[in-house]
Amino acid sequence: MSKPMVLFLGPWSVGKSTMINYLLDLDDKHYQLYTGRFQPESIMATEGARTFASLEKFGQNFLERFSGYEIPHRLLERITIVDTPGIIENEATAARYGYPFNDVCQWFIDRADLILVAFDPTKLDVGLELEMLFRQLKGRESQIRIVLNKADSLSTQELMRVYGALFWSLAPLINVTEPPRVYVSSFWPRAFRVNTNSRLFLMEETSLLDDLRQVIANRMENKIAFIRQHAIRVRIHALVVDRYVQTFHAKSSFFSDPDEVFTEIVDNPEKFGIYKAVLSHNNISKFDLPEPAAYYEFFAMNPISQFRTLSHHCGFTGGCLLDKMERAIAYELPGLLTSVGNIAHRARFGQTCSTVSCKLHVHRHFQLKPHTVPPKCP
Numbered sequence: 001m002s003k004p005m006v007l008f009l010g011p012w013s014v015g016k017s018t019m020i021n022y023l024l025d026l027d028d029k030h031y032q033l034y035t036g037r038f039q040p041e042s043i044m045a046t047e048g049a050r051t052f053a054s055l056e057k058f059g060q061n062f063l064e065r066f067s068g069y070e071i072p073h074r075l076l077e078r079i080t081i082v083d084t085p086g087i088i089e090n091e092a093t094a095a096r097y098g099y100p101f102n103d104v105c106q107w108f109i110d111r112a113d114l115i116l117v118a119f120d121p122t123k124l125d126v127g128l129e130l131e132m133l134f135r136q137l138k139g140r141e142s143q144i145r146i147v148l149n150k151a152d153s154l155s156t157q158e159l160m161r162v163y164g165a166l167f168w169s170l171a172p173l174i175n176v177t178e179p180p181r182v183y184v185s186s187f188w189p190r191a192f193r194v195n196t197n198s199r200l201f202l203m204e205e206t207s208l209l210d211d212l213r214q215v216i217a218n219r220m221e222n223k224i225a226f227i228r229q230h231a232i233r234v235r236i237h238a239l240v241v242d243r244y245v246q247t248f249h250a251k252s253s254f255f256s257d258p259d260e261v262f263t264e265i266v267d268n269p270e271k272f273g274i275y276k277a278v279l280s281h282n283n284i285s286k287f288d289l290p291e292p293a294a295y296y297e298f299f300a301m302n303p304i305s306q307f308r309t310l311s312h313h314c315g316f317t318g319g320c321l322l323d324k325m326e327r328a329i330a331y332e333l334p335g336l337l338t339s340v341g342n343i344a345h346r347a348r349f350g351q352t353c354s355t356v357s358c359k360l361h362v363h364r365h366f367q368l369k370p371h372t373v374p375p376k377c378p
């Protein structure tokens with residue numbers, strides 16, 4: 001039931017907060033955004049508690065710099081916007097903020113429905129920190145949009161050069177065949193400078209707003225797709241851990257030292273065929289497998305001895321946990337996606353939506369308030 005989340009990321013001082021203030025018409029209002037904080041707007045009290053509760057794990061230093069506002073605005077009735085402090089190259093982020101900045105970013109990246117990565121054309125600074133950010137964005141490519149902000153600070157000719165340079169720098173960082181959409185404009189309330197391409201900038205602004213509208217319209221589909229993606233990752237993780245646990249049990253004996261056995265396995269997953277065994281299951285892509293190094297860290301925090309094999313999680317009446325998950329990935333979630341898609345389509349275009357019962361049907365599936373049922377559905 002939570003609203004779609006729109007996340008703003010990018011280098012420092014590229015105009016992220018100004019852009020949000022502009023979109024929400026907050027300039028000179030007492031709750032306009034300032035620099036350097038994670039600021040999710042529009043979090044309803046209950047939604048905030050539910051959606052953001054797990055952020056507590058990042059500690060008090062982070063929570064002190066995390067604030068939420070409920071601002072009366074039509075756009076915020078439909079989406080939640082998250083502003084972030086900008087990335088500064090050549091500075092250790094953890095030391096700067098006093099909390100695990102990259103982990104916090106990952107938390108938001110994993111949950112965002114739209115990720116706007118903003119750049120300032122007068123300082124295209126693609127360094128290690130930004131590379132790290134794009135590594136974190138892996139897998140969320142379809143949510144990424146690039147914003148080339150402050151575009152009226154340059155002449156059209158200079159802007160075209162910067163546009164090319166930006167793509168040149170980003171191409172190795174984004175692993176997709178289709179380039180992300182780039183919005184070129186100056187997202188602030190001041191008039192564009194004369195002799196700049198103001199017509200283009202206004203059209204770009206309209207396209208960005210259409211994009212936001214699309215996110216709102218597709219929120220249910222996005223959420224189901226996200227849950228399915230997450231389920232696929234959880235399934236793979238469960239299978240990998242299970243294989244480690246099985247191998248550990250098979251290699252352990254009364255006389256062996258458990259630490260030595262475990263170290264040998266985790267040092268040589270290839271030798272014990274851990275990944276090969278996981279790949280032999282149905283529908284597992286080798287591109288989805290986590291790096292073996294990730295399991296060093298994982299088992300350091302979650303000792304292998306605390307795990308039982310997956311077969312222990314099968315009940316006589318309830319079946320096996322993993323089977324249920326596979327059913328959800330293969331049939332139930334795609335089925336839900338189709339039915340939600342059909343309902344959304346009918347609601348949007350009002351095709352067969354002509355009876356009161358249909359309206360209630362749409363209402364129930366969308367969990368919408370009555371006044372937000374699309375107007376075309378009578």
Ligand SMILES: Nc1nc2c(ncn2[C@@H]2O[C@H](COP(=O)(O)OP(=O)(O)OP(=O)(O)O)[C@@H](O)[C@H]2O)c(=O)[nH]1
Nearest residue numbers: 012013014015016017018035036086150186187188
């Ligand atoms: N020329 C021009 N300047 C802008 C524009 N948007 C923002 N600025 C200026 O850029 C500066 C930085 O703006 P912020 O909105 O604080 O940038 P930010 O990305 O939120 O910065 P951090 O939160 O520090 O990362 C301010 O002085 C703004 O007035 C724009 O569209 N055009």
Ligand SMILES: [Mg+2]
Nearest residue numbers: 017034035036
């Ligand atoms: Mg800011």
